[in-house]
Amino acid sequence: MVKNMNAEKKKTEDIAECGPENIRMKTQNLSVFYNNDQALHDINLDIACNKVTALIGPSGCGKSTFMRCLNRMNDYVENCRVTGKVRLDGFNIYKDNVDTILLRQKVGMVFQKPNPFPKSIYENVAYGPKIHHLIDNKDELDALVEKTLRRVGLWDEVADRLAAPGTSLSGGQQQRLCIARAIATKPEVVLMDEPCSALDPIATARIEELIAELEKKFTIVIITHSMQQAERVSHHTAFFHMGHIIEAGDTQKIFNDPEHQKTKDYIGGKFG
Amino acid sequence: MIKLFERRTRIAMHRVKRKKSPFIYKSYSKKPKHRWLRKRNAQERRFKRTGFIAILIAFLFLASLVWNIFSNGYSAFTETQIQLPVTFEAELIEKDAYRTIIQNSLLELFPGIEDRKEKRDLFSLVSRNAPHILKDIIEENPEAIDRKAMVWIPASSAISIFYKQHVHEQAKRSGKISPSQVAWVTDLARTKNMRLKFNWAFFKNGDSREAEQAGVLASTMGSFMTILICVLMAFPLGVATAIYLEEFARKSWFTDFIEININNLAAVPSIIFGLLGLSIYLNIFGLPRSSSLVGGMVLALLILPVIVIATRNALQAVPPSIRYAAAALGATPTQVVFHHTLIYALPGIMTGVILSIARAFGETAPLLMIGMVAFIADVPKTFTDPATTLPVQVYLWANNPELGFVEKTAAAIMVLLTFMVLINLLAIYIRRRFEIKW
């Protein structure tokens, strides 16, 4: 697994190729326990390659828990136990000998509250590539920082103050910086846990545009509480309820013609 | 009880009243009509006034302390000198009899004194260090031999105090100053053969039996050497302990146990650490007594728990979301700590460390236990030389009843307090300049 990922690192210069089935990640009978409370029950979900998958559901249903399984951030949660399999490009990332460091280079994450490092804007973007030794050359690093900041539409706003601390930006800019930071390590998958919930509508619209832009090159999993947002940005949607997936599939299908009553109620705003 | 009940009902009634007519304040006058409002305002005023009085009292204490030290000590920063017509006779210089030269010039200034006791009084006008000063002059300019020159010589401590502070009665009564000495000094002052000069000796000398020669250089250097050892030992150890406990150790009964012990250690009286140092460093390891090395090691034990606690607080102040952000980028736990958490906590850590240095700087009791209370005239050259520190020097001088040492004590306290203020200013500067607001 480690070797494979290393070998692949060379290959994935810009776009990670999708496999024949067009499935980037896949969970099999994934269950998660906090102490002895089960938070997720036998989740089976396929995440399509270079598409946007939205996770929706009421608070506390286990969306964040599920997302943290995809890059093994649950390792940092005390008393958290995971059973089942999560496959990235066919490899089970919960095998014992998996290097979680390399995994997290492949699967980036954006958090609910913008959390840029209190270092310079430049350092925020350059940090990931540096620690993964993706680039050792200063000029190339400069180029990568510029390219990444352009990609998230931040370059024009910050080009003249790259040395300013990332925390000095506005909330929306900070979140775009965090996205830039996550994609600078050239991941295959980007996880976003309610990336817009702390932002105003205009900043939210910009992030949504950005997601539409990024989906061409990255597989994106996004948690959102806004039904409109899920409908606008995603291709696939999974509806979670009390640790179970009630319904998953094509976004249009889920929003227009849900199979389950609960899905219908949730989307219609009857609970949640 | 009944009163309380009454009050409750009254308050309740007010509530009811307010509910009935949601009353709008017609005027914002300071004297409202309603009793509960008046009461509330009075309460606010009372609280403010009490706070102000408390601050005033604290300030008065501080001011009287500073005033007391300053008024006792400022005169130690000047030195009284007497101008003498000195004849550098080659014969006497050859015999190294500089004392005689001084005595001759004093006799030349006040001729006709025969009585032995009178002579002794005359000779004790100048510092006992005077012969050394003449020797230094000759060594620097040998061409002065067999010439006559006017030389300013430091006065002895008793004369100096008398001249500076005009404490006639006190000085006379203590038998330190004879009537003829008073007459001579008055005469010298009248003829402008006495003056006050900035007392460089206070900053250039170590301790001395003669108050006019005693200075703070040796003890200040001793303090700095001790603090250096202390920081070199406590800083890495304390920060490493805190990082381990805060960032790496899994919570268990063992880490809880360590945590409780560290917190308790911070409350242990400092003299206990001195005893510990005495029995371990001196008696078991056989390290040199009275040395700044052992002093620093003892003080390191003393501030170690403080540094651990300050560092842990600073690390805790870094929000977990930053750690997750770094970890989600693929930073290893060690990288998370050394690239992020520790860096962002550093201003807080430095503030804590500097404040604990200030504490170590002013510490006396544990150093007494390991023999740093010795008489140190020379600046320590190595970390194993006998040394003393500023607060211990203050303690030593304060035990000396001589008037000259009273002013030295106050002056040494002023030097000590100056260092304290500087250290605290540094801590404030670092906090203002580098602290990260989350």
Ligand SMILES: Nc1ncnc2c1ncn2[C@@H]1O[C@H](COP(=O)(O)OP(=O)(O)O)[C@@H](O)[C@H]1O
């Ligand atoms: N660190 C934790 N320790 C214990 N229980 C947790 C922890 N994190 C989440 N849970 C529980 O797991 C369930 C799912 O939480 P979460 O995944 O955060 O839901 P969502 O993101 O959908 O709001 C909740 O019942 C929550 O109480």
Ligand SMILES: [Mg+2]
């Ligand atoms: Mg959540």
